[in-house]
Amino acid sequence: MMAIFFAVLQRDLRLAWRKPAEAATGVMFFIIVASLFPLAVNPDPVVLRGFAPGVLWVSVLLACLLSLPRVFALDYVDGALEQIMIAPQPLSLIVLAKVAAHWLTATLPIVLLSPLLGMLYGLDSHGLIVLAGSLLLGTPTLSLLGGIGAALTLGARGGGVLLSVLVLPLYIPVLIFGAGAVVASQAGLGVQAHFSLLGACFLLSFVLAPWAIAAALKIVME
Amino acid sequence: MTGINWFKYAAPQTFFHLSGKWIPVLGWIAFFLAIAGLYIGFFIAPTDFQQGEAYRIIFIHVPAAWMSMVIYLAMAFWAAIGLVFNTRLSAMMALALAPTGALFTALALITGSFWGKPTWGTWWVWDARLTSELILLFLYVGFIALHASIDNPQRADRAAAIIAIVGALNVPIIYFSVQWWNTLHQGASINVASAPKMAVTMLIGMLVMTLASWAYSVAVALFRVRCIILERERHAAWVNDLKEVKS
Numbered sequence: 001m002m003a004i005f006f007a008v009l010q011r012d013l014r015l016a017w018r019k020p021a022e023a024a025t026g027v028m029f030f031i032i033v034a035s036l037f038p039l040a041v042n043p044d045p046v047v048l049r050g051f052a053p054g055v056l057w058v059s060v061l062l063a064c065l066l067s068l069p070r071v072f073a074l075d076y077v078d079g080a081l082e083q084i085m086i087a088p089q090p091l092s093l094i095v096l097a098k099v100a101a102h103w104l105t106a107t108l109p110i111v112l113l114s115p116l117l118g119m120l121y122g123l124d125s126h127g128l129i130v131l132a133g134s135l136l137l138g139t140p141t142l143s144l145l146g147g148i149g150a151a152l153t154l155g156a157r158g159g160g161v162l163l164s165v166l167v168l169p170l171y172i173p174v175l176i177f178g179a180g181a182v183v184a185s186q187a188g189l190g191v192q193a194h195f196s197l198l199g200a201c202f203l204l205s206f207v208l209a210p211w212a213i214a215a216a217l218k219i220v221m222e
Numbered sequence: 223m224t225g226i227n228w229f230k231y232a233a234p235q236t237f238f239h240l241s242g243k244w245i246p247v248l249g250w251i252a253f254f255l256a257i258a259g260l261y262i263g264f265f266i267a268p269t270d271f272q273q274g275e276a277y278r279i280i281f282i283h284v285p286a287a288w289m290s291m292v293i294y295l296a297m298a299f300w301a302a303i304g305l306v307f308n309t310r311l312s313a314m315m316a317l318a319l320a321p322t323g324a325l326f327t328a329l330a331l332i333t334g335s336f337w338g339k340p341t342w343g344t345w346w347v348w349d350a351r352l353t354s355e356l357i358l359l360f361l362y363v364g365f366i367a368l369h370a371s372i373d374n375p376q377r378a379d380r381a382a383a384i385i386a387i388v389g390a391l392n393v394p395i396i397y398f399s400v401q402w403w404n405t406l407h408q409g410a411s412i413n414v415a416s417a418p419k420m421a422v423t424m425l426i427g428m429l430v431m432t433l434a435s436w437a438y439s440v441a442v443a444l445f446r447v448r449c450i451i452l453e454r455e456r457h458a459a460w461v462n463d464l465k466e467v468k469s
Contacts, residue, residue: 145388148384152368153368153371156368156371157371157373162367165360166368166385169357169360169361169364169389170389170392172357172396172399173392176402180403201395212384212388215384216381216384219380219381
């Protein structure tokens with residue numbers, strides 16, 4: 001049962017490794033978006049520190065959104081997805097592996113890079129740890145929820161814009177709890193509640209999203 | 223109960239004729255209730271001590287806000303039924319409800335800002351209710367946009383059903399997250415829940431308007447379902463036998 005999970009994970013990771021430019025584009029996008037805000041708003045360190053949590057979280061959200069079509073689009077185009085779907089193993093397990101591979105290749109580099117950008121925004125060391133921790137706990141939920149949108153928009157016209165309309169409203173709770181954790185740490189408050197809620201969001205989406213993604217794929221591919 | 227065939231009206235053909243009978247009835251009910259409700263609201267209900275005449279927008283605002291949520295749940299319900307039992311009519315119902323729900327959501331937001339300007343002194347505050355209502359509008363738009371972008375109607379129905387169900391599960395999470403975010407920020411100090419007690423005539427006016435909104439929503443949704451049925455069943459023999467189609 002778990003063999004198929006690791007087989008798909010390994011395959012997707014290998015495919016991503018052969019095209020490192022794609023993952024790098026997402027990381028660059030994150031860096032560029034995050035560095036636009038000081039230019040547009042105000043480079044004053046006090047002001048920057050104030051909106052750092054929100055801006056960095058929104059930048060991660062957009063970078064994640066940008067990479068979402070990659071979860072299924074390539075396999076859809078070259079027909080591999082059809083072959084995957086006729087496998088006897090449960091489809092929800094396979095899509096979970098694909099989403100995990102997407103998170104590892106597209107989102108984890110951004111999460112690892114986020115403390116660096118936090119430093120540019122003048123966050124203190126505690127704030128940097130909370131930022132990275134909240135992203136580490138929150139971004140898997142983004143990948144799981146985004147997988148539903150990515151599966152549903154596979155055959156649809158205007159996929160990219162449609163995907164953001166579908167997925168961004170669902171991202172709002174994660175954004176609130178994640179950015180809220182960093183804001184709370186800056187204000188000297190405890191962050192445990194925010195982390196608990198992020199964890200709850202992750203667990204809920206971990207249980208339900210693979211099933212929804214599998215159902216969506218079956219509808220789109222029928 | 224065993225004598226009734228519940229599935230009789232699940233067939234588009236029989237439902238088309240049934241809904242055709244109900245639309246004028248519900249439409250007239252909505253019309254007269256709206257006239258009565260607006261009359262009570264604008265002429266009989268007393269002027270509010272604190273808010274003056276501006277409060278009278280609640281006779282439209284509150285029913286619209288209620289309908290926006292009820293219709294989303296109804297839409298998700300029909301979408302789920304359509305997905306599980308693969309009934310054609312349920313998916314059509316979900317599709318027919320979506321524009322009305324989006325309309326009421328937009329109406330609630332617009333009338334809310336009309337009320338906010340004289341009462342709070344601003345068109346918009348990032349209050350929990352306002353924000354979650356705005357997100358509800360996004361969810362409606364997502365459902366409609368996804369349905370519109372898939373050409374095959376059956377596939378569009380089922381794909382949109384999934385996003386409707388995911389949205390319905392998310393609505394409480396979104397609502398509470400926005401509420402906690404709001405209390406954390408302490409931004410808007412206005413508490414909507416602590417509004418003064420309402421006079422009885424105000425309550426009656428609001429309830430009459432709510433009933434009018436219900437009747438209107440059902441009538442319009444049925445009307446839209448009839449259009450969708452005609453569009454999708456245009457190759458069926460019974461549609462071509464309709465006297466409206468023949469003439």
